[in-house]
Amino acid sequence: MFNKMQENLDIVERYLEGNLSEQERTAFEERLLHDEMLRLQVDDMKVIRAGIMLASRNATLQSLKQLENTLPSIETKVISFWSNTWLQAAAVLLIGIVAYVLWPVNSIEQKLFATHFEVYPNVISPTVRGGEANDSTLRAKAFRAYDQKKYEEAIELFLNISEKDEGILFYLGNCYLANGQVEKALPVFEKVLNEYDIFDEQAEWYLAVCFLKMEERERATQALKKVVARNSAYKEKAQTILDKLN
Incomplete structure (x- = not known):
């Protein structure tokens, strides 16, 4: 039993550090869905890692105070x-x-995210000057908020649309990512990529961007390689990022 716990701790640590292969990560996340004890271990490890970082920073600050006290009077x-x-x-x-x-x-992943992320232009319902008062539908309001970079408002409006087609989901994912809610953007882009075929190329690119924001280099690398292999409009950007990650 001890060996099993140690094995779990090892793979949890590798998972949190982003050091699992894509196959290992997929298998591990499948286990998380059904293994409550493993989920608790992941949560505990996150708390422990955060505590270690905080303790390290506090120790450094304490050392600075001691150094300051040793300085002669000026x-x-x-x-x-x-x-x-x-x-x-x-x-x-x-x-x-x-x-x-x-x-x-900032890590290299965060710098690359800041350099290459931009929301996708509104090609579904562009805001036309003078036409705002003529269209008061929920959909039109959502896209107006999107065009005005009011992403929190746009998120609420998109979520209130009862029938969410591929376009609504794709722009909802953009809103989440622009609003710093990458953990919510990720499953939305995955749904667009796996279940639809209009914005699938774009969704694949934004998935890679999500992984950069999350600082998950291995997953970002794998996603970017898929973008390059697809030979989409994002191929050149994806290759540039891969070159800098490697």
């Missing part, structure tokens, strides 16, 4: 401070450490 004259070479070096070191600890450093 005269009030500014010129005397900067004339002391040791104090200059200590100040530069302290500033550098604080900047490293407290300033967020």
